[in-house]
Amino acid sequence: MSLTETENMTSAPPCPTLSTAALRSAAMAAALVGVLALPLAGVQLIDVGGRPGLELRPLWVVLPMAAAFVLRFALIRARLFDRPGLAPTLPRNPLAGRIPAGALLALAAVLAILFPLSPLGGRYEIDLASTFLTYVMLGWGLNIVVGMAGLLDLGYVAFYAAGAYTFAILNRDFGLGFWQALPLCVMVATFLGVVLGFPVLRLRGDYLAIVTLGFGEIIRLFLVNAARVTGGPNGITGIARPTFFGYEVAARAPDGGGTLADLTGLAFAPTHRVIWIYYIALLFAAVVGVVTWRLRNMAIGRSWEALREDELAVAAMGINPTTAKLQAFAIGAGVGGLAGCFFAGRQGFISPESFVFMESAVLLAIVVLGGLGSHLGVVLAAAFLVFMPEIARSFAEYRMLFFGLAMVGVMVLRPGGLISHRRPSILAPQGARARKTGGAAR
Amino acid sequence: MTQAATLTIDGLGMRFGGLVAVEGISFQVKSGEITSIIGPNGAGKTTLFNCITGFYRPTAGRVLLEAPDRRVEVTRLRRHAVARRAGIARTFQNIRLFKGMSVLENLAVAWHDVLAGSLGHQLAGMFNTPGHVRREAEVIDACMGWLDRFGLAARADDLAGSLPYGLQRKLEIARAMCLRPRFICLDEPAAGLNSDESIELAAELMRLRQETGVGVLLIEHDMGVVMQASDNIVVMEHGRHIASGRPDEIRDNPAVISAYLGEEHSRGGAAISRLRKAGTSPDLLRIEGLRVGYGAGDVLHGVDLTVREGQIVALLGANGAGKSTLLNALFASPLPHGGRVSFAGRQITGLPPHEGAGLGIAHVPEGRHIMPDMTVFENLQLGAILAQPESFDRDLDAVYALFPRLHERATQRAGTMSGGEQQMLAIGRALMQRPRLLLLDEPSLGLAPLITDQIFQAISRINAETGMAIIVVEQSVQHALATADHAYVLRGGRIALSGPAEQLAHSAELRNAYLTGHAA
Numbered sequence: 010m011s012l013t014e015t016e017n018m019t020s021a022p023p024c025p026t027l028s029t030a031a032l033r034s035a036a037m038a039a040a041l042v043g044v045l046a047l048p049l050a051g052v053q054l055i056d057v058g059g060r061p062g063l064e065l066r067p068l069w070v071v072l073p074m075a076a077a078f079v080l081r082f083a084l085i086r087a088r089l090f091d092r093p094g095l096a097p098t099l100p101r102n103p104l105a106g107r108i109p110a111g112a113l114l115a116l117a118a119v120l121a122i123l124f125p126l127s128p129l130g131g132r133y134e135i136d137l138a139s140t141f142l143t144y145v146m147l148g149w150g151l152n153i154v155v156g157m158a159g160l161l162d163l164g165y166v167a168f169y170a171a172g173a174y175t176f177a178i179l180n181r182d183f184g185l186g187f188w189q190a191l192p193l194c195v196m197v198a199t200f201l202g203v204v205l206g207f208p209v210l211r212l213r214g215d216y217l218a219i220v221t222l223g224f225g226e227i228i229r230l231f232l233v234n235a236a237r238v239t240g241g242p243n244g245i246t247g248i249a250r251p252t253f254f255g256y257e258v259a260a261r262a263p264d265g266g267g268t269l270a271d272l273t274g275l276a277f278a279p280t281h282r283v284i285w286i287y288y289i290a291l292l293f294a295a296v297v298g299v300v301t302w303r304l305r306n307m308a309i310g311r312s313w314e315a316l317r318e319d320e321l322a323v324a325a326m327g328i329n330p331t332t333a334k335l336q337a338f339a340i341g342a343g344v345g346g347l348a349g350c351f352f353a354g355r356q357g358f359i360s361p362e363s364f365v366f367m368e369s370a371v372l373l374a375i376v377v378l379g380g381l382g383s384h385l386g387v388v389l390a391a392a393f394l395v396f397m398p399e400i401a402r403s404f405a406e407y408r409m410l411f412f413g414l415a416m417v418g419v420m421v422l423r424p425g426g427l428i429s430h431r432r433p434s435i436l437a438p439q440g441a442r443a444r445k446t447g448g449a450a451r
Numbered sequence: 452m453t454q455a456a457t458l459t460i461d462g463l464g465m466r467f468g469g470l471v472a473v474e475g476i477s478f479q480v481k482s483g484e485i486t487s488i489i490g491p492n493g494a495g496k497t498t499l500f501n502c503i504t505g506f507y508r509p510t511a512g513r514v515l516l517e518a519p520d521r522r523v524e525v526t527r528l529r530r531h532a533v534a535r536r537a538g539i540a541r542t543f544q545n546i547r548l549f550k551g552m553s554v555l556e557n558l559a560v561a562w563h564d565v566l567a568g569s570l571g572h573q574l575a576g577m578f579n580t581p582g583h584v585r586r587e588a589e590v591i592d593a594c595m596g597w598l599d600r601f602g603l604a605a606r607a608d609d610l611a612g613s614l615p616y617g618l619q620r621k622l623e624i625a626r627a628m629c630l631r632p633r634f635i636c637l638d639e640p641a642a643g644l645n646s647d648e649s650i651e652l653a654a655e656l657m658r659l660r661q662e663t664g665v666g667v668l669l670i671e672h673d674m675g676v677v678m679q680a681s682d683n684i685v686v687m688e689h690g691r692h693i694a695s696g697r698p699d700e701i702r703d704n705p706a707v708i709s710a711y712l713g714e715e716h717s718r719g720g721a722a723i724s725r726l727r728k729a730g731t732s733p734d735l736l737r738i739e740g741l742r743v744g745y746g747a748g749d750v751l752h753g754v755d756l757t758v759r760e761g762q763i764v765a766l767l768g769a770n771g772a773g774k775s776t777l778l779n780a781l782f783a784s785p786l787p788h789g790g791r792v793s794f795a796g797r798q799i800t801g802l803p804p805h806e807g808a809g810l811g812i813a814h815v816p817e818g819r820h821i822m823p824d825m826t827v828f829e830n831l832q833l834g835a836i837l838a839q840p841e842s843f844d845r846d847l848d849a850v851y852a853l854f855p856r857l858h859e860r861a862t863q864r865a866g867t868m869s870g871g872e873q874q875m876l877a878i879g880r881a882l883m884q885r886p887r888l889l890l891l892d893e894p895s896l897g898l899a900p901l902i903t904d905q906i907f908q909a910i911s912r913i914n915a916e917t918g919m920a921i922i923v924v925e926q927s928v929q930h931a932l933a934t935a936d937h938a939y940v941l942r943g944g945r946i947a948l949s950g951p952a953e954q955l956a957h958s959a960e961l962r963n964a965y966l967t968g969h970a971a
Contacts (some may be wrong), residue, residue, distance in 0.1 A: 138927050300577070307576040308559070308566035311552070315560045316547035325504070325541050327534035327630060433553035435591055437598075437607035 024215025030132045033080035042077040084421075102361065121291055125284040132280050135287045139355065141395045142290035143348055147377040148387035149294075149301045150344025155373065156382035157316025158337035159312060160210070161218040163369055164225025167205075168198045168342040170232060170364035172349025176246040177359055178238065187251035187354045191347070198346020206338035210331060225369055232361040249288055251354045258285045286355050293351055297344055302384055304340070306434045309361045313337050314382065314434075378419060380426025389427045393419075455483045456518035456633045457540070458503075458525075458666065464511030465690075466497050469634075470870050472498040473690045476512070480683070481936050482633050482666035485656060487677045489670075489701075490687035491926045496670045497544055499687070502526065502635050503668070505533035506542045518633060535564060540632035542623040543638050544670075549812055550612030552620060554603055557611050558594035561629035562718035597625040601655075617648045619805060621655075628659070634666040640672040642771035645943060649673050653680040672769045678702065708962070732760040735795060736781075741771075742789030743780045750776045752944045753790065758888065761918040763910070765952060767928055767961075772941040774924040775817055778890045782807045784816060795887065811838055813886035817893045817924075819877040823866025827857055830865050830876055834883030842885070850879040853909050871902030878906070882913065889913070891923040897929060903927060905933050932956040 010335065034149060050069040055062050125135050154162045172194040179185040179193060209220045232239045239245065249260060257268045260277045269285075270277040304310045310332045315323045320330050353359050375394055380385025397415060458480045464950055465473040470582075480486040488496050501507040505528050513547055514525040516537045525539045533539050544946045548555050566586060567573050569786045575583040582857050598604040601621040606614065611622060620640055627635050634932040637656075641649040654677040660667050672675050677684065677698070684701045686694040694704050736758040743751040752772045758764045766774050780787050782802070794810055801809070813834075822830050831850060835843050851858035854875040860868060865876055883888055891910065895903040908929050914921055925931035932938055940948035940961065948960055955961050 068937055130582055303577050303579065307573070308563050309573060309576070311556055311560050312563055312567070314552055314556075315549045316549050319547045321506070322543070322547040322549065323560070324506075324531040325534060325543075325547075325624075326561050326563065327531055328560070329529075329531045431551070433556050435553075435555055435559055435587065437595060437604070438591060 031082050035380075036434075038081035039074040039078035041270070043070055044073045046073045056367070069106075070133045079425040087358075091450050101230075112378075112423065118295075120411075130284075131282055135280070135283045137399060139287045139290040139396070142287075142294040142390040143352060143355075144372070144375060144395055145388055146290075146297045146348045146351075147345060147372050148293045148391050149297050149377065149384065150341045150348065151314065151372050152376050152382065153301060153304065153337050153344070153385070154341035154389050155376050157305065157317060158313040158334060159381075160334060161214060162221045162341070163218050163366075163373065164221035164223070164228070164337075165341070165345055165372055166364045166366070166368040167228040168202060168345030169223045169349040169352070169368065170228055170361075171198045171201050172346030173353040173359045174239060174245070174349075175230065175346070176350040176353045177248050180249050181245055181247075182404065186249055187350070191350050195343045195346045198349065199343040202342025203344075205342075206335045210334040210338065225364075225366060229361050229366075232364070238414035240360070242361060244358060244362075246358045248357050250286070250357060250418050252287060258282045265340050270300060290351065290355075293347060297347065298384070301344070305382075305384065305443055309333075309336060311434055374416065378416065378426055380423075380428040380430075382431060383426065383428035386426050386428035393427075455664075456666065458668075459517070460499075460503065461717060462512035463502055463509050463514065463526075464888045464932055465495070465502055466506055466510045471690050473502065473509070473687075474511075476687070476690075476692045478685050478692065478695060480634065480666050480668060481694070482684040483660055483664045484686060485660055485667040485669060485680050486683045486684045487669045487671055488687060489672070489674075489677055490693075492821055494687040496687055497638055497691040498672060498690075500541065501636055504539055504636055505530035505956070515633070516633070519564040534630050538631070538633035539636065540627035540634070542620075542627050542638055544642070546616075546619050546623055548611040548619055548626070550610065552611060553608050554598065554611050554614065555591065555594055555607040555620060557626050558597060558629045559590060561626050562590045562593070575751070594629060597628055601625050617644050620644065620652075628663070628665070632665060634668060636670075637671045639672065639771070640669070641671055641676045644673075647800070649676050650679070650890060652676060656658040656680050668941070672771065672866065674769075685951050688957035690926040715927060731940065732762065733946040734758070735760045735762075736922075737793045738777075738781075738790065739791035739792075740867045741777070741780060741787050741792065743776055743785055743787045751780065751787075751945050754941070754946055756945070756946070758920050758922060758941055760887075761920055762937060763921045763923065763935045764916050764937040765931035766924045766941065767931060767938055768941035768947070773944040774941055775892050777941070778814065778892055778922065778924060779816075781812065781890070808884060808886075811885070811887035812890065813884040813888070814890045815877045815892060815894065817896060819873050821865045821873055821876050823864065825865060826862050827865050827868070827876055828861045830880050831857070831883050834880035835837060838883060838885045843883075846883050846885065850882055853912060854879055871898045874898060874902075874906060875909070878909065887920065889921045891921060891925075893924055893926060895925060895927050903930060910934055918971070928961070929956070 047070050051066055053064045053066055055064045060446050110111070122141075124138065147165070150168075151162065151165045154160050154165070166179060174281060175194040175197045176185075176187065176190045178188075179190040186194075198218075200333050205221075205224055209217060209224075233242055235241070236243075252258065255267070257263075258271045258281055259268060260270075262268050268277065269275075275281075312323065312328050313336075315326070315328070316330055316333050316337075322335065323330050352363070358364075371394060375387055375390045378393065379388070379390035393415075419427065460476055460478050460480075463476040465474060476495075476499060478486075488499065490496055491556075492513075498507065502509040503525065505525065507524055512526075516523045516539070522938070525533060525537045526579050528536055532570070549560065550587060552560075566583075567576060572583070572586075595604060595607065598607055601618075601624070603614075603618060603622060603625065606618070607689065611619065614622060620642075624635075624637065627637075627744075629714050640656075641652055644652060652733070656667055657667070657680050659665060667680075669677070669681065681698050684695060684698055685692060686701060686704070686707050694701060696704070734757055736756075738754060738756040741751055741754045741756075741813075742749060754773070754777060756764075756766075756777070766777065769775050776785070779785070781792060781799075786801050790800070791798065794812065797810070799807065799810065807814070822833065825833070831847060835846060838846065856872055857879055859874055860872065865873065868876065874896075878889075878891065878894065894906050898906065910921060910923065911934050913919055923931055923935065932955060935952040938949065938952045938955045939946050942948075948955065948958070950958075
């Protein structure tokens with residue numbers, strides 16, 4: 010029984026004191042916001058004849074206070090009156106049963122493939138779609154660690170960085186191309202996942218979160234300071250772009266090799282490279298998607314989810330929890346390495362600034378917002394987190410505010426994430442369902 | 452199905468720091484037999500299970516599994532290896548299902564070795580090869596067989612956490628059986644089941660060992676189940692093995708009766724205080740029709756109970772009868788969903804814990820919950836937060852007079868003290884609140900007999916000197932009855948028996964309620 014339900018039971022008969030309590034609580038919230046808003050937004054530094062002065066902006070205090078009051082009051086009232094039977098329940102999966110999932114998936118694939126060739130596919134749009142696919146990839150990778158195995162990892166960006174820097178260094182120092190370096194990048198990141206995982210996976214919950222957070226920062230600081238290898242704060246430039254089966258997707262091949270234009274006879278256009286990058290992102294995302302989807306439906310995935318539910322019981326099932334955790338951590342890290350390698354190949358330039366904690370936080374937001382463990386949820390949440398700031402770009406400085414508000418809104422409306430329904434990895438055979446209906450008839 | 456095997460527990464001992472939980476336990480169980488391990492709370496039964504199943508590494512002795520095909524020293528295996536290498540599966544006292552996964556998935560996890568035991572199997576799973584598809588179908592088939600047997604097939608695709616309590620217990624047994632064990636250790640499988648379900652469970656266990664040849668080790672407080680199903684019974688008390696034998700031998704064994712009901716204690720002081728308050732003082736706490744549940748089912752089904760000023764009330768009953776729940780419900784966790792509670796004439800139903808403390812009810816919960824990293828003195832200070840500052844010195848002296856040991860250890864970290872001293876501290880901390888009513892939940896849990904005597908002497912003294920009313924939940928029946936004025940026996944969430952403590956102490960019904968499980 011959840012806490013809110015218990016609360017509802019005591020307050021079932023709505024009595025007048027509840028309104029007063031709600032009002033009081035709302036007033037408290039408003040006061041608190043007022044105290045915070047006054048120094049933060051209520052005063053502005055202005056120029057008074059060459060000297061700094063303060064200008065009071067009462068509206069900037071009153072408006073947030075009013076908002077806090079209304080929201081708090083509404084929240085309490087809503088909680089008091091939604092009793093279990095009356096609570097509006099959102100449909101579990103609105104499309105379930107109406108359209109076969111396979112057909113939807115095929116349609117999505119066809120649309121994704123045709124997108125760059127369609128009139129919608131401008132350079133900016135295709136580029137944005139590639140970013141989106143990168144986040145989907147990373148989200149699926151982190152979803153294994155956080156969503157399925159339940160290991161709160163706040164430093165996932167470290168593996169992303171490891172993949173990116175591995176490719177950049179291999180390319181700069183050894184002249185390896187994108188496709189040659191790719192498996193090495195995945196391997197290095199996976200190895201790093203095991204090395205990090207081994208000591209820290211004894212920790213749980215918040216402790217694991219803190220250690221992984223620290224690890225993410227250590228990697229970034231290492232990248233900044235080990236300047237001789239990593240280029241320091243300046244990063245590494247001139248990283249080779251992914252070739253098209255050995256042909257450069259560029260106006261001129263750097264070392265006299267062939268270009269895509271030579272191969273196809275089409276005149277080179279800058280969009281070609283963007284489109285090619287998009288298709289690589291699509292391919293990678295598809296591979297990661299299929300692999301993680303299979304993992305989810307396999308015994309390994311079940312052992313991860315069981316680990317999230319109860320580690321002691323997992324051990325009683327003859328599964329070594331440490332091994333299961335390491336597997337999850339390593340595979341998640343490998344996906345991060347793949348995405349990192351792609352990122353370096355796409356940008357042609359990387360620096361530690363791309364791998365700050367904010368990236369880890371956004372990825373975690375994708376997994377949590379999507380609904381822990383949900384595949385489709387990651388896609389929806391990545392779309393939300395990538396496109397939303399772009400749409401809100403015209404609001405300039407307020408866009409992070411809208412972004413945060415929207416996140417809060419989603420979490421209030423759907424506390425379990427966008428997709429909180431979990432389909433079992435295996436289903437009972439038809440016979441059992443026949444028995445089920447038979448049993449109901451009896 | 453299972454080959455004949457023997458599990459030998461040989462001189463097993465387990466210490467936690469200074470606390471001896473299990474000492475010198477030796478017995479043998481064979482596959483195809485049901486062996487019950489019984490004994491009062493804190494006897495070390497679950498600790499013994501944890502040693503057998505590899506969750507604890509015992510500090511003495513060993514466990515040996517002998518089967519035609521292998522001889523395994525179980526106590527050397529790591530906990531996850533016990534299920535595979537020794538074929539010992541287990542359930543947990545407080546159900547540990549994978550609640551967010553489906554019923555069928557819960558069972559499938561037990562087949563991990565078949566589906567993902569090797570890299571080859573894992574790759575086959577990744578590419579979904581025909582071989583993997585076939586293996587998976589076989590596993591699902593086997594799981595469905597178990598679900599069918601336990602009447603769970605129709606709910607195969609439902610979330611395990613959504614099952615009612617009784618079915619969750621069954622699912623946990625089915626999951627353990629999916630490990631294809633030689634021995635299965637069940638920790639209180641009947642806890643929380645009603646008496647019909649318990650009888651059904653006993654029959655199911657007997658069928659199980661007959662058809663599969665599995666050996667069953669059973670920890671159970673429901674004597675109905677134990678007497679019905681067991682081939683052998685091992686009785687433990689204070690970590691030691693005090694008796695074993697067939698059910699009928701155990702039932703009449705005087706050592707067992709005294710372990711469960713305690714030795715006959717008679718204390719002059721308690722008798723005098725009983726005379727002093729011959730049930731004439733006004734009511735302090737009155738509970739009427741209290742109904743409480745934790746979601747999966749009701750734990751208390753309408754309990755009435757009254758405590759008068761200055762009275763000591765004992766609350767008795769087997770594990771899972773709802774005793775602790777009753778105390779906790781006074782503090783709104785869980786919130787009662789029926790009935791009324793009034794304290795000193797005031798309605799307090801559903802009052803949050805911190806407000807309860809303000810009213811003058813102090814709770815010493817099971818397991819003590821002292822602050823281990825703070826000193827003894829700091830712990831006592833915490834208790835006095837709500838009391839008047841001017842009375843602090845006086846109260847502190849009173850607590851120190853009651854428990855001189857606390858005075859000696861005032862500057863020691865509370866967590867480093869022994870179990871008995873921690874219990875004294877927990878009671879002392881509650882006394883610092885200057886309550887009118889003191890709730891003691893199993894004050895003797897895990898304590899040696901001598902310390903238990905001391906604690907109960909202290910309880911009598913507090914009551915005699917201050918007139919404080921006390922409710923004491925206790926497994927040591929004789930201690931409780933010797934100290935209390937009035938007693939209630941809870942069974943299956945209802946009051947089965949109540950009356951003056953002296954009368955109950957000599958009633959045959961009480962013994963029945965404890966030892967057969969089907970009394971009253």
